[in-house]
Amino acid sequence: MRFAIIAPPVPTKEWKQNFEKIAPHIPLVIGLDTKYPEEVECAMVWCQPKGSLTAFKNLKLIFSMGAGVDHVLKDDTIPGHIPICRVVDPQMAFSMTNYILMALLNHHRSWYEFQASQNKKHWSQFEFTERPVKVGVLGIGYLGMHAANEIHHLGFPVFGYSNSPKKTDFPSYAGNEFIEFIKQINVLVCSVPYTPKTHGLLNYELFEKLKEPTYLINVSRGNVQVEKDIVKALDKGLLSGAFLDVFEKEPLPKTSPLWDHPKVKITPHVASLTYPKESTRQVLNCFSRLEKGLSLPNQVDRTKMY
Numbered sequence: 001m002r003f004a005i006i007a008p009p010v011p012t013k014e015w016k017q018n019f020e021k022i023a024p025h026i027p028l029v030i031g032l033d034t035k036y037p038e039e040v041e042c043a044m045v046w047c048q049p050k051g052s053l054t055a056f057k058n059l060k061l062i063f064s065m066g067a068g069v070d071h072v073l074k075d076d077t078i079p080g081h082i083p084i085c086r087v088v089d090p091q092m093a094f095s096m097t098n099y100i101l102m103a104l105l106n107h108h109r110s111w112y113e114f115q116a117s118q119n120k121k122h123w124s125q126f127e128f129t130e131r132p133v134k135v136g137v138l139g140i141g142y143l144g145m146h147a148a149n150e151i152h153h154l155g156f157p158v159f160g161y162s163n164s165p166k167k168t169d170f171p172s173y174a175g176n177e178f179i180e181f182i183k184q185i186n187v188l189v190c191s192v193p194y195t196p197k198t199h200g201l202l203n204y205e206l207f208e209k210l211k212e213p214t215y216l217i218n219v220s221r222g223n224v225q226v227e228k229d230i231v232k233a234l235d236k237g238l239l240s241g242a243f244l245d246v247f248e249k250e251p252l253p254k255t256s257p258l259w260d261h262p263k264v265k266i267t268p269h270v271a272s273l274t275y276p277k278e279s280t281r282q283v284l285n286c287f288s289r290l291e292k293g294l295s296l297p298n299q300v301d302r303t304k305m306y
């Protein structure tokens with residue numbers, strides 16, 4: 001029996017080191033170049049090439065090395081009977097929440113304006129006040145809910161939205177209450193999974209329905225946003241700014257107008273990185289439960305795509 005890591009776009013050295021430390025008895029294959037494909041029973045994946053997993057005829061488990069699973073599911077050759085599980089890690093939630101807080105607080109406390117003053121050696125003591133923020137978290141799954149709770153506990157007004165109703169400590173909306181949700185807010189944090197339903201969700205039509213100029217923070221997936229619509233909405237004042245970690249095409253092409261837009265802040269898909277040690281612990285636990293015929297933690301529902 002072997003495990004494999006199929007993750008062409010990411011460095012795998014740390015994953016390999018952790019795996020070999022935690023499970024020295026299990027041979028690990030990195031990439032697709034193996035003489036023993038039929039021995040691979042578990043594949044840890046991030047953006048595997050389409051069709052690549054079919055070489056592993058005895059594959060029993062697929063484990064997403066990231067919180068999102070769209071990168072796994074876009075490969076429609078994966079046989080339906082193989083369970084897919086994903087990492088759900090409190091440290092990732094901590095990191096994601098801190099990223100969202102960074103974006104939120106920089107906006108709330110006029111950080112960019114103070115920076116501009118500093119560049120001019122200008123003492124702008126009474127020029128910028130705290131911006132009143134009403135934060136909407138679109139997508140209150142594991143990561144979104146963690147962020148929403150922390151922002152709520154800091155004392156900011158928070159509103160949540162999810163597909164199905166959730167029990168929350170703050171007002172939340174579900175299903176066809178979307179318009180009601182976006183009418184409450186002036187900061188929109190997007191943390192939905194990427195599915196056919198969320199494709200292009202952050203578009204001009206939605207921005208036009210916002211009640212107030214809204215600050216957009218997107219930490220979900222680039223294809224949830226329509227970048228030309230974001231630029232248009234910023235220029236028309238429907239959006240007051242955008243703090244973006246994900247893009248329709250990554251790396252963001254040098255020709256993108258987002259790079260130079262004065263109201264846009266960009267980070268290169270780093271809002272929450274996966275921690276190899278905890279992910280390795282989770283994949284080994286999943287596999288051992290599978291072998292014992294037990295239920296699998298954080299198994300993906302392929303019809304919902306999360």
Ligand code: OXD
Pocket residue numbers: 065066067068069272273274
């Ligand atoms: C993830 C990501 O899905 O980093 O974990 O985007």
